[in-house]
Amino acid sequence: MPNRINSLSSLLRLLISRYDLSRKHLFIMLFFPIILAIASSYLITGYLVGKKAREVGEFNLERLESLLSQSKDIGQYALTLNEGDCGHLNEYMRFKPYYRGVLLFNDKRFYCSSTNGVIDLPLNSLLPEPSLKTFAYHIVPETPARLGVPAIIVIFNNSHGAGGAIVVIEGQYLIDSFIQPEVFPRPVRHVVLGLGGATLPTVPHFSDGKVVAVHADNSELVMLLEISQAFFWHFFWIYFGLLLPVLLIFAWLLGLHILRKNGRSSLADDIKSGIENQEFFLVYQPVVSSEDGKAKGVEALVRWQHPQMGLVRPDLFIPIAEESQLIVPLTNYIFERALADFRQLQLTSEFRIGFNVAPEHFIQSDIEAKFRYLRDAFAEIGVQPLIEITERQLLTADMCERITALRELGILVAIDDFGTGQTTLSLLQTFTLDYLKIDKCFIDTIGRDAVTSHVLDTIIELCHKMNYVAVAEGVETQEQADYLISRDVHFLQGYLYAKPMKLNELELWLKEHN
Numbered sequence: 126m127p128n129r130i131n132s133l134s135s136l137l138r139l140l141i142s143r144y145d146l147s148r149k150h151l152f153i154m155l156f157f158p159i160i161l162a163i164a165s166s167y168l169i170t171g172y173l174v175g176k177k178a179r180e181v182g183e184f185n186l187e188r189l190e191s192l193l194s195q196s197k198d199i200g201q202y203a204l205t206l207n208e209g210d211c212g213h214l215n216e217y218m219r220f221k222p223y224y225r226g227v228l229l230f231n232d233k234r235f236y237c238s239s240t241n242g243v244i245d246l247p248l249n250s251l252l253p254e255p256s257l258k259t260f261a262y263h264i265v266p267e268t269p270a271r272l273g274v275p276a277i278i279v280i281f282n283n284s285h286g287a288g289g290a291i292v293v294i295e296g297q298y299l300i301d302s303f304i305q306p307e308v309f310p311r312p313v314r315h316v317v318l319g320l321g322g323a324t325l326p327t328v329p330h331f332s333d334g335k336v337v338a339v340h341a342d343n344s345e346l347v348m349l350l351e352i353s354q355a356f357f358w359h360f361f362w363i364y365f366g367l368l369l370p371v372l373l374i375f376a377w378l379l380g381l382h383i384l385r386k387n388g389r390s391s392l393a394d395d396i397k398s399g400i401e402n403q404e405f406f407l408v409y410q411p412v413v414s415s416e417d418g419k420a421k422g423v424e425a426l427v428r429w430q431h432p433q434m435g436l437v438r439p440d441l442f443i444p445i446a447e448e449s450q451l452i453v454p455l456t457n458y459i460f461e462r463a464l465a466d467f468r469q470l471q472l473t474s475e476f477r478i479g480f481n482v483a484p485e486h487f488i489q490s491d492i493e494a495k496f497r498y499l500r501d502a503f504a505e506i507g508v509q510p511l512i513e514i515t516e517r518q519l520l521t522a523d524m525c526e527r528i529t530a531l532r533e534l535g536i537l538v539a540i541d542d543f544g545t546g547q548t549t550l551s552l553l554q555t556f557t558l559d560y561l562k563i564d565k566c567f568i569d570t571i572g573r574d575a576v577t578s579h580v581l582d583t584i585i586e587l588c589h590k591m592n593y594v595a596v597a598e599g600v601e602t603q604e605q606a607d608y609l610i611s612r613d614v615h616f617l618q619g620y621l622y623a624k625p626m627k628l629n630e631l632e633l634w635l636k637e638h639n
């Protein structure tokens with residue numbers, strides 16, 4: 126687990142070190158969804174709230190038109206009355222909430238009001254006189270029946286052409302009912318009704334909200350509705366709250382996908398140029414004999430001194446090299462590098478050097494020639510190469526054949542991390558090998574876990590029965606070493622003896638310990 130955390134933080138450092146890339150992706154992953162959520166919530170809310178305001182406008186205009194058509198009945202009734210019947214009008218107009226009243230006029234004066242009874246007002250006190258000659262409706266700033274109160278008036282004329290009736294619809298009451306105060310948040314803040322240049326209310330008032338205009342289908346009536354800011358923001362935050370998490374998740378998935386793709390492909394490019402620029406070097410971890418405690422060989426482990434990122438761990442770049450078909454050139458480089466390193470050492474006895482070799486290597490057509498060359502080149506300096514194949518990687522029948530051919534050439538073969546893969550036993554049946562490296566996870570059970578240490582004992586027994594040389598990996602304590610020695614494990618490797626070290630340190634270590 127700590128290894129994984131380290132790898133993850135290396136990977137993060139690696140990506141962050143590519144400054145342009147991380148800034149670009151940070152924008153996509155964080156600011157872009159926020160900006161997009163704000164913009165789309167604003168547009169969606171604007172559209173829906175505008176639609177709602179238009180619906181309110183259309184509904185109210187329909188109501189108004191129905192009021193205007195109902196006033197026909199009132200007008201017709203009023204026209205049937207004689208001048209002396211003024212009292213009947215008051216009775217008739219009771220319980221008609223939207224109507225302020227009815228005024229009757231002759232060719233000279235207004236003579237009757239449903240609210241005030243008999244009146245005597247000049248004809249032009251309401252509208253210019255000629256307007257009273259035809260059927261029409263108007264918005265007036267005040268009605269003579271109720272001074273200072275705007276209204277809609279509907280004019281009906283007598284059939285003989287002189288005089289008629291005016292039905293007065295209450296203006297303020299109507300406007301107040303348009304706003305629908307019972308709804309929270311109220312969609313519309315202010316409503317203005319317009320007709321032929323006059324408005325209701327007489328002086329239109331708007332705040333700073335958006336104004337929507339709705340025209341009546343069958344008349345010149347126009348309704349202007351100012352959308353309430355509270356209504357707009359109420360729905361804006363609802364849409365923003367819904368959209369933001371969705372867009373964030375989408376952007377993070379997209380961003381991580383691009384980041385991973387770019388990070389991996391640019392890292393693969395870096396590995397390629399790293400091989401050309403010789404940025405990779407080797408460290409060596411001694412493998413000691415359980416008989417005399419002396420090092421009989423080493424495992425070569427690659428390290429990468431990246432020009433910008435510093436030292437990069439192999440468990441980070443090896444999988445990428447494997448994915449991007451760079452593991453073969455990298456391993457070839459490692460062989461040459463080890464050869465060059467060991468030419469500088471004065472080894473007194475025969476020595477073995479283990480290389481981690483990926484399965485891809487065994488499908489190369491020139492593999493036998495390559496290993497014949499390596500065998501001979503290493504033999505000249507008293508070193509015998511050993512290939513470590515991890516059993517977690519899938520080996521095909523073809524690969525197994527090639528490995529057998531390499532053994533016949535005198536190349537030693539070890540199964541690495543034994544016990545951690547799934548193909549272990551079938552692999553042992555498929556071909557013969559020389560070493561079996563028991564994975565650290567089994568060594569860790571010594572003195573800790575009685576059940577799993579039985580598994581370790583069984584693996585050791587298997588090695589003995591099949592005549593494999595057993596190597597224990599990751600030996601960290603003397604207790605582990607004593608246990609393994611007592612069970613005749615042939616070789617031990619781990620921090621108890623030495624950590625992987627550079628060539629010059631290895632030279633000193635060998636002088637001191639061998």
Ligand SMILES: Nc1nc2c(ncn2[C@@H]2O[C@H](COP(=O)(O)O[C@H]3[C@@H](O)[C@H](n4cnc5c(=O)[nH]c(N)nc54)O[C@@H]3COP(=O)(O)O)[C@@H](O)[C@H]2O)c(=O)[nH]1
Nearest residue numbers: 425426427439440443481482483542599600601619620625
């Ligand atoms: N194909 C190649 N793979 C390689 C090469 N070099 C390394 N690797 C693989 O990378 C993985 C990580 O390796 P590394 O960080 O070098 O770790 C090795 C040892 O340092 C570590 N180890 C050894 N002893 C101990 C110990 O006592 N305690 C402890 N905590 N760790 C220890 O184990 C790693 C060696 O593992 P293995 O190869 O399985 O023996 C790793 O998978 C390497 O295989 C390369 O050149 N090519």
